[in-house]
Amino acid sequence: MQDVFKILPEATEDQKVFIFDYGKKENGELKYKDDITSYEWNTKRFNKVEVGAFILSRIPGKNTKDRKFEIYGGGYVEKIETIDDKGNVVATISHAFTINPPIKQGEALIENFVWENKKKKEGTWEHFWNQYGMNTITFSDFKNLMKNVRCVPVGTPLNSFRDSDLSEEEIEELQNPSSKDFEIICKKNDAVDNKKDKQTVKIIKKIDWKKVQDSKDKIGALGEEIVFDILTQKAEEHNLKMPVHVSKEEGDGAGYDIRAWDKDDKELHIEVKASKRNYSDGFEITRNEIEASKNKDYPYIIYRVYNLDIKNKNCSIEIYSGPVTDETFKLEPTKFIVYKK
Structure with a gap:
């Protein structure tokens, strides 16, 4: 596990930070790629993101089983490419990481957090998040939110974080x-x-x-x-x-x-x-x-x-x-058995 600032590039004086919502659906299907290393949006709806921005990845409560949102990862906007003439673009997210465990609605860390540029009503998240699913936060808020959070660089083998046995x-x-x-x-x-x-x-x-x-x-x-x-x-x-x-x-x-x-x-x-x-x-x-x-x-x-x-x-x-189910715990498969077809 690592500090987020050991994963991301050095911040600039006017470092931009955004929270992107993942898991958007249209007619029951994912609207964009659900991939922590890329993100698609329409610049006619939101045109603030620039190359060099830090991002956090959020799953809205409507897309989780317990109806509570999770901030589960993030990264760095490496480049932005135009997809078509309708304003659709795709960002490549480098220095990607997951947050383990994710920051989850209902936990003291997020519920008691005091935001610099956003206002949250006590006891509710109603009207806090941008409906389009892209939110601007200050770099100061990013630093404070991630201060004691454990991050895992994407692509890092799980074995890297296993215990060494007793010496x-x-x-x-x-x-x-x-x-x-x-x-x-x-x-x-x-x-x-x-x-x-x-x-x-x-x-x-x-x-x-x-x-x-x-x-x-x-x-x-x-x-x-x-x-x-x-x-x-x-x-x-x-x-x-x-x-x-x-x-x-x-x-x-x-x-x-x-x-x-x-x-x-x-x-x-x-x-x-x-x-x-x-x-x-x-x-x-x-x-x-x-x-x-x-x-x-x-x-x-x-x-x-x-x-x-x-x-x-x-x-x-x-x-x-117990019991150990995906209703009460976040379960991630780490091993597979392979058979010939």
Whole structure:
């Protein structure tokens, strides 16, 4: 992930910035190319865009499943070519990037944002966006909006952003007695209501470091051990049925890592996703795990362990409720199986 200003060319003194709407439809069909590296419009309707402008790409709420708009990418207007004598042109967008996760309507970042040259009524976006789908914003607004946003250059392999596994030094650090205590910030994130509660949990039981050391995916193994330890402590404190480390005792085919029980003796299926990165979004999940999350008989919960700092013995956990569907999560395919025809 990169800062947007490491992707875009250096800004000029009078840098122009626009927000382009993508996904325009006419008679149920896309009116223009839905391609983050190009954009078509009619200069008789909007004639402000020049070569050298920065742009952000937006999908209007009418074109999303949850009816909330998303600002999901952007780039740099490299050139503008005339298509016909009716004023239609096409821009080539270079230095293109996606925003991960996208800036989404309803989130505090966009809802509380104070615009320099546009007025937004409190609690509504009505009449804020240009009906034609092209909006001018100031460079100052662009800088402030993108200040803490993570961007991925288009065409960058996904592997570039995957974790390096635990180093030998980190593995050695885990063998030290002091490693038994991890301080954890835990945020419960309901995918529907987006409510978060913070709590701090101390890991006090002995984690199976040999399991971590022997694992091919040491980060994943450590994440599972940490979550299993938390759930074991909770079961002991509240007199619940003890959790089962399914992936360790029964293998990886179940579609989840841990089986636990709540105060009503309801069986829970828990999947753990761990990362050394300092943000919770953007983790991989298998088709088997997605299918397991849809089992209505057992609530499916994802514990996202991130910001995993071995040296300082701390990490963060964000908890998501299943099922994993494109109604509640943005799913992007990253692997394909190829068969001969």
